[in-house]
Amino acid sequence: MAFHPPKPVPPGLWRRTPPAIFPSILGLFGLGLAWRRGSMLLDWPPVIGEIVLGSVTGLLAFAMLAYGVKLARRPAVISEDLAILPGRAGLSAQCLSVYLASAALWPYAPSLAWGLLYLGLGWHALVAAVMIVSFLRGPAEQRRVTPVWHLSFVGFIVAAMAAQPMQLAELAEAIFILTFFLALVIWGISLEQFRRETVPAPLRPLLAIHLSPAALFGLVAAGFDLQSLAMGFAGLAAAIVILMVIRVRWLTAAGFTPFWGAFTFPLAATASLWLTLGGIWSVPGVIALAAASAIIPLIAWRVLRLWARGQLATVTNAAIA
Template sequence: MAFHPPAPTPPGLWRRTPPAIFPSIMGLFGLGIAWRRGIAVFGLPDGLSEAILGATTLLFLFAAMAYAVKLMRRPTVLAEDLRILPGRAGVGTAVLCIYLLAMTVTPYDAASARAILMAGLAVHSIFVLVLIYVLATGPAPQRRVTPVWHLNFVGYIIAALAAVGLGYEAMALILFGLSALMAAFIWAVSIEQFVREDVPAPLRPLLAIHLAPVALLGLVAKGLGMEAVTMGCAGIAGLIVLWMLARLRWLTESGFSALWGAFTFPIAATASLWLVLGGAWRWPGLALLTVATIVIPAIAFKVVQAWAKGQLAVKTNAAIA
């Protein structure tokens, strides 16, 4: 059989914008919000958190514009990106960044934050419908439950967290319940898969995503006054973090890739949860925030660098508009 090289990218700006840029941006948002929590707990100046969030907002808006241009050139390219795992993770996190943008804006302009939150809910719901169609019409292996399903289907829990900050407690409670049920289903299926078969080394970083819903459910529960649930989530998150530390060499065996972006937001969200709990929890929260402050920008820098060099799209097999 003759070898056919991949088709070259046609001329034009941002025809192959890789969705894989967004998980690291989501991690940077999480880092800035975690620093807000840390500053509130330890009474530090708020300059660092707002600098992180400001820079991340600009990066997100630029990346979102680049991906929007790609979609405008050929809207059906979205379905092609959603057929591959890095694409589903990337587009999913791009949508969730809208909720994090709402949380970023809330202290400055609550009205704008509400508008961003509602826009995020609309975009997220459209995304889920398109994803369900792609999964239903694609080959059966695409429908396999993966940690990325948390981003796609449980990500409404971030909307719940934004809603708590804006005073929409009824909305937050509904989203909390639905997200908890979906997360429980994904955890149950994932545990069964993990026991039955090994995870390929390149995909192991995605296992870190399982940590994020635990931390986010705890944060929303805290905002809704469910202290017992918050404490339970904090403890479970601690066990997962300890497991990740014990298996770190195994998780990173295949070396750096864009999928390392999966490490970023979960550790930031967990640091936020522990810091919000306060008391004895604030010290492991501070320790994890310190780790996150080192790790997340380093991963994000390498991913953005790969995007700038044109390598990220090729390595993650991003679709071409």
């Protein structure tokens, strides 16, 4: 077999910005929002969550600028990033991060938050459309259902969560119904695949993404004051968390990789759900928030350090503009 050397990166700033930076940013946003919810429930100082959210908003703006420069150099690069799993996960997390930025900004700049929400919806729809086209044109194995599909297609539920405080109830309701059925389909297909196939060790951290829809549907249900439904999702999230804790050595058998970013947002979203519900979920919520506060910044730091060193693009095979 002939040896093909790696394609050199042409001179120029941010030509190979890796989408893999965004799952950890999404997790940090989730952590900040969990602290905001915890402060409202438990009378904690609100400053902690606001500092986290302000810092992560700045980080997202910088990361969006870096990826935007890459995209401006060669717009078709988005299709190449979406053709590989780290790129699909990263760009989907990017869309969800925009929704959470709008939620973070809502108390301070409602007009900006409203605009960001709709900007995020438009960008997410475009990313999902390009991904579908990539699936149709690519090899059959690329169309295999993975947990990343939750981020790509069910992830619109994050927009519903952000829309609720903005009094966009009809939009939130429509998204909730549509994404709920999508989640059921993805959960069902994933369970059947898991029953028949072994998940390779490097991809196992992505299984944590299955926790996100349970937590997010619970949060949106709580926002609609559907307490029984929210409690049901809280119980489902608890069952998934327990299973993850039991199998944590199996999930992390491959050692640290950028895919560990998949652990961050699901944990933060679960903490938010339990803290929002309070009552019997207060103690699990505090425990989950403490765990998230220890785990998420550590994972984010390691991923961002790989980016700063120029290694993240290489290990995730990011496309070159």
